Amino acid sequence: MTPIINRLSSTLVSLTPNQIRLILLLISLALFLLGAGAPESSGNPGG
């Protein structure tokens, strides 16, 4: 587990501002799409 955390930590530290903006944009757009759109899929019956 520790190597994974270390790797993740070093990756996060090495991110450029542009990459951080990309991550923020993608997360925000994904949540926006989930929250703002209301498409109903046929996969929902029964929960």
Added chain:
Amino acid sequence: MILMSALLLGLLAGSCRAKVRGYHPIYPDLSWPWLVGIAFIPQFLAFHLEPSREICPDWLASGALVGSQIILLVFAWVNRKITGFHLLGAGLSLNLLVIALNGGLMPISPETVMKLAPGAPAHSWQTGQRLWAGKDIVLPVVNTHFWVLSDHLLLPSWFPYHVAFSIGDILIALGAFWALWMVGNPASSNLKMARQTVGNNPGYGD
């Protein structure tokens, strides 16, 4: 899934466009991105998290949906200068309008439900009730305000994924695609905004 496809396609298309034109993709600085997270929490509890969505009463689900979408509208407004966000805001406004005028949930007609899931058990949905504990409520067309803005559009029957969606959903998908497509455009407002905020940062554009 249909909305997420727009996101992935936009990211792919925008990155390819930037590469073809020889520019580094440049992403806009969002204002108040935390607002989206706050807006999504009530919807997550009311519609996505299995234990809570099963016990969530309709009045609370509709309150969660309307309240959450109002917060998202604020987010779209504060970021309206970013390319594509005016379409995101317009689509959300249309969805919010029809939801608010029909009791707080997105209306869908019984005819659309039957086309959407012809094999669904007859007792799995009822007119006047929430559809499958989701964001939709089954309402006859004659009882629906602004029916044209409701979930009445369907993908072609030959398409493997069946989904009902609204005109607002189309605008939202287009807005997300456009926002990501424009990262490859050197003349876009995204680029100008990023330049203003980043200045001489050496990591810019990597």
